Amino acid sequence: MKISWIQPKWLRKNRILLSFLISLLCVIVVFNSPAIARTSTTTSFRIPIFGLHDIIDEANIQQSPKNRLQFDNDYFKQDLYTFLNYLAKNNYWFLTSQDLFTYFIQKSQPMPQERIGQKPVMITFDDGYEGVHQSVLPILKDLEKNYQTKVKIVWFVNPGLMGVKLKDFLPHVSCEELRDGYKRGYYDIQSHGQTHKKLTLVKDKDLKFELEQAKLELRTCTQDLDKNKWVAAHIAYPFGSINRRVEKSLPRYYLTGYVYDGNILRVNRYTNQYRLSRIAVNRYTSPRRLIRIAQRATTLRKL
Structure with a gap:
């Protein structure tokens, strides 16, 4: 025998209202579910990381083409001042390598309230040339005086070359000079390998030594x-060279690693902490271009 079900009159008359109530209930359940709660931790942050090398002072006759070898990776002190002055004037957050790891990658601490509304950037220097200490430190002091803010740089240094000053070889910063900038709160000192060897080409024993x-x-x-043992907790690879063998060796020594791929770093839950993007800066990169890139950084907001 076939049994049919007849909808009650109240249900037929209020079908639209009932559908609306069911939909509203579904929305409430979904937005309070753990899956949705997790999306707040997967926000993508755009963080430009700029990579420089030696800094030349155009006003210093000793650094003119007649008296010093010139390299494409050199950058002029006057152009760097223009760029950093813009960032300081517009209240950018100058990240250290540990800031990036703690607040954006590991997320082990909540974002500091005083950083809300700022744009994060990172200014890095490779190789540890003495010209950076001579030219950049006065800029950082001047910016702090003008804007009452501490402008920090991340310096990836090859300690095997510290203090080396040979003829026809760019002089490298000494330990004393590094300590001077560190004590003043301007330098974040990190690793660039021991002797600037391309890590992907060295044998395992030499790789261990370099790291x-x-x-x-x-x-x-x-x-x-x-x-806090934050010095040499992070590394930038010499020549930007990295492969799976090198990457497998890194966690024993370092928390993060930096490459050169020309991209703005986008930090989300898929970010590989040993392949953090950097943008190479050379003598052909204008301050205006650097400023345009910096403007694309994410403005930090409350979640």
Whole structure:
């Protein structure tokens, strides 16, 4: 026998209202589910990381083409001042390598309230040339005086070359000079390998030496200043060269690693912390172009 079901009159008359109530209930359930709660932690942040090398002062006759070898990776002090002055004037957040790791990658601490409304950038220098200490440190002091803000740079140093000053070889910063900038709160000192060898080409024994010895010597240089052990906790690969073999060796020594791929870093839950993007800056990169890139950084807001 076939049994049919007849809808009650109240249900037929209020079918639209009932559909609306069911839909509203579904929305409430979905937005309070753990899956949705997790999306707030997957926000993508755009963080431009600029990579420079030696800095030339055009006003210094000793750094003119007649008296110094010229390289494409050099950048002029006057152009750098224009760029950093814009960032300081417009209240950018100058990230250290540990800031990036703590607040954006690991997310082990909540975003500092004083950073809300700022745009994060990172200014890095490779190789540890003395010209950076001579030219950049006065800029950082001047900016702090003008804007009452501490402008920090991340310096990826090869400790095996610290203090080396040879003829026809660009002089490298000494441990004493590094300590000077570190004590003043301007330098974030990190590893660039021990002797600037391309890590992808060295044997496993030499790879261990390049990674381990660089960390040891940089921390020895700053051991009485670095209570948190943040010096040499991060690395930028010489020549920007990285492969799976090198990457597999990194977690034992470093928390993050930096490459050169010309991209603005986008931090989300898929970010590989050992392949953090940097943008190479050279003598052909105008301050105006750097400013345009910096303007694309994410403005930090409350979640």
